[in-house]
Amino acid sequence: MKNITVLPQRFQELWMANLIPTSFNPAFKLVDIKETKPKSGQELKVIVTVLDQDGYIMPGVNVAFSYSTSSPYTISSDSVWNPPGPRLADIVQTVGGLPAEHVQGSVVKQGQPGGITVYILEPESAASDVVTGMGALHDHTGVHLIFQYKDSSRLTIKERLVNIESYLNI
Numbered sequence: 001m002k003n004i005t006v007l008p009q010r011f012q013e014l015w016m017a018n019l020i021p022t023s024f025n026p027a028f029k030l031v032d033i034k035e036t037k038p039k040s041g042q043e044l045k046v047i048v049t050v051l052d053q054d055g056y057i058m059p060g061v062n063v064a065f066s067y068s069t070s071s072p073y074t075i076s077s078d079s080v081w082n083p084p085g086p087r088l089a090d091i092v093q094t095v096g097g098l099p100a101e102h103v104q105g106s107v108v109k110q111g112q113p114g115g116i117t118v119y120i121l122e123p124e125s126a127a128s129d130v131v132t133g134m135g136a137l138h139d140h141t142g143v144h145l146i147f148q149y150k151d152s153s154r155l156t157i158k159e160r161l162v163n164i165e166s167y168l169n170i
Helices: 009-015 157-168
Strands: 018-020 027-036 045-051 062-066 090-093 100-103 116-120 130-134 142-150
Touching: 009 130, 027 045, 045 062, 045 116, 062 100, 090 100, 130 142
Parallel strands: 045 142
Antiparallel strands: 018 130, 027 142, 045 100, 062 090, 062 116, 116 130
16 A cells, blocks of 8 residues: 555644654555544544555554553663654554554544544554544544555565566466
């Protein structure tokens, strides 16, 4: 999937959201953002799915939902990336094929950004794009973010198969 470098206009206008892309490699890059429908079981939620380099769902990845009253956390001094401060977040791990979710208690007020900043918190191994201004709209429309692990020094399965096929002249 292709990296998103600027959030769609709707998210900038209604959520007052912002994307802070990372230039680090390897990194978790934002590749998709979409609204969830009210009364769908996903209202008032910020949902995050994390994909590996080949596009498969990654279990066991820490997703940070950062806001002013969340819990403090620390990271090791030898991390390859330092997440944005303050070091406050509810950290939810993806499990199996399920995304990480955070229920937004209050809605985004018109003219103000949502109160949640979202990023992948695996600083010992990779950096992450950061999305600010997340939350649910007054009509309970939520957000689903999809991040994908990208490492330009490694080939995807598809690229490896193409190399093997060309080597074998298939």
